[in-house]
Amino acid sequence: MIPWSNKNIGLGGGHMRIAVYLRLSRDNGGSTSIESQREDCYALCAKRGWDVVIQGQDVDVSGTTPHTRRPGLAGIMARRHEFDVLLVARPDRLARSVPNALEILDALSDTDTSVVASDGPLDTTVPAERAELLRAIALAERESTLIQTRIARSRLALQHAERWIGGNAPYGYRIVPDGAGGKRLAEHEETAPRMRWIVEQILTGETVTAVCDSLNAEGIPSPATTCSRAGKVSQWSPTVLRRMLRSPALLGHRTVGQGRERLSxxxxxxxPVRVGPPLIxxxxWDSLQTTLESRSRTPQRPRLRSSLLLHVAQCAECDARLHYNTRRYIGDGSSNDVYRCSGGCKVLISATRLxxxxxDWALDRFGSLPFVARLPCVSPPEDSSRDRLHSDVGELARRLVGLYGPAAEAVQRQLEAHSATWEMNHPINAACYEWSFTGKTVADEWEAxxxxxxxxVLLALGVRVAVRPANNQRRWSPERLALSATGPGAILLQAFS
Structure with a gap:
């Protein structure tokens, strides 16, 4: 049971401190506008002789939103010791969810504060009126649910209907009435033949870029130009044209998604929902997609899960990590990848050279030494799944010994996946590690x-490289680097020297 106050304000005169709360999902100047709510609340205060000490409002905020996430109401609740009554124009302005309303009333009960609705008025210090307020909020919640259900059903029916539901027509089409109060797509007399010509050029061997160059040379307006309401002139873009050629809109289908993820x-x-005649x-269509797919290029540098020197390279100015950035020279498009300070310092250095x-530094010092793998200590196993995971990791580590090339990489990926699962599900003591020899040298591990x-390997050796800024000197210089190793590799080096 919520501890309600026994104090009854009686809605009569007397000195009462009032906090006025106004809320609207969208202020459109209608009968429940913010201004009309304010007028109703202040009219009641003037009639009863009450003093308004606080006012808060939330616009574009749903009544189902918890009070802690409404800036206006949260500010009022934070000062609930400063007023006696929280005044709203109607119960549904306070909340459109009974649980949310109960949370608000529960929080106000700590200070014996009442909630009053000016359209009743309802007073929560009176049990019958408190129940009436909650009943009104329950009806508002039911109304809101029904409205949302109707909207969801209408949207679903509209999505499945064979009609155009809005937006600019795809290139090659125009929007026309469907005779039943809706809209459909019809072929555009000028752009539909041009779209077929573009498809034909691609199928006969022309590149998308060459087609764009031809269209721009002939001064043919691009889709962005024809759709611009401000008269902006744009060139044909290979990226946009390729997206158009991959869109199922060419088949007269309504599409969903963006870019390459655009589907019927x-x-x-x-x-498929058809909203117009097919252009091809x-x-x-199948031949076009096959042609475009065969011409797609694989990036010269595949995206890695993370860079080689992640957690290894750091900024000598602020000790922040250096992050890998992929860049290209403007002239010939060759690689110009760099490591950059994540903390904003002016540390920038060539990724390849770093x-x-x-x-070279690590292999020169540790390459001939036996490699020691680091495994974190974990809490004792509590079930068979942990035992199996520990056994799998050990088996993969043993299989890695003696493997080279793709086979070693495959086992290494499995080992990394198992290790990630182990770290995610088992508590790790950061100060405790188990070290074991793999049977290979550091150089062998590096090659495999x-x-x-x-x-x-670098992390197990404790390798760190601190990079200083160029300071208007040559961008690449070994003098900018400060290399060190604090892992077992350094200890082994001392032992063997």
């Missing part, structure tokens, strides 16, 4: 592993 909208039976037939310098595995 489907009805309840899973069939399905066979031509990685090569760290590799991919970029992620090589980073683990």
């Amino acid at each position: 909208a489907t009805d309840v039976a899973g069939n 037939d399905p066979q031509t 990685e090569d310098a760290v590799r 592993r991919g970029p992620g595995g090589r980073r683990e």
Whole structure:
């Protein structure tokens, strides 16, 4: 039970401190506008002789939102010791959810504060009127649920209906009435033949870029130009044209999604929703997609899970990590990848040269030494799944010994995945590690592993590289680097020297 106050304000005269709260999901100047709510609340205060000490409002905020996430109401509740009555124009202005209303009333009960609605008025210090207020909020909640259900059903029916539901028409189409109060797509007399010509050029061997150059040279308006309401003139773009050629809108389908993820909208039976005639037939569509897919280029540098020197390279100015940035020279498009300070310092250095310098330094000092793998200590196993995971990690570590090339990389990926699962599900003592020899030298481990595995080698050795800013000197210089190693590799080096 919520501890309600026995104090009854009686809605009569007397000195009462009032906090006025106004809320609206959208202020459109209607009968429940913020201004009309304010007038109703202040009229009641003037009639009863009450003093308004606080006012708060929330616009574009739903009544189902918890009071802690409404700035206006949260500010009032934070000062609930300063007023006697929280005044709202109507119960549904306070909340459209009974649980939310109960939370507000519960919080106000700590200070014996009442909630009053000016349209009743309702007073929560009176049990019958408190129940009436909650009943009104329950009706508002039910009304809100019904409205949302109707809107959801209308949207679903509209999505499945074979009609155009809004927005600019795809290139090659125009919007026309469907005769039933809705809209559909029809072929555009000028752009539809041009779209077929573009498809034909691609199928006969022309590149998307060459087609764009031809269209721009002939002064043919681009889709962005024809859709611009401000008269802005834009050139044909290979990226935009390629997106158009991959869109199922060419088949007369309504589409969903963006970019390369644009797909045909489907009805309840899973069939494409047709909103216009196809510009090309399905066979031509399949040939076009096959042609575009065959021309797609694989990036020269595949995106890695993380860079080689993540957690290894740091800024000498602020000790922040250096992050890998992919860049290209404007002239020939060649790689110009760099490591950059994540803390905002002016530390920028060539990624290739930095990685090569760290590799050469580490292999020169530790390459011939036996590699020691680091495994974190974990809490004692509590179930069979932990035992199995520990056994799998050990088995993969044993299999890695003696493997080279792709086979070693495959096992290394499995080991990393198991290790990630182990770290996620088991508490780790950061100060406790188990070290074990793999049977290979550091150089052998380096050659057998991919970029992620090589980073683990550097971390196991405790390698760190601090990079100083260029300070208007040559961008690349070994003098900018301060290399060190604090892991077992350094200890082994001392033992063998």
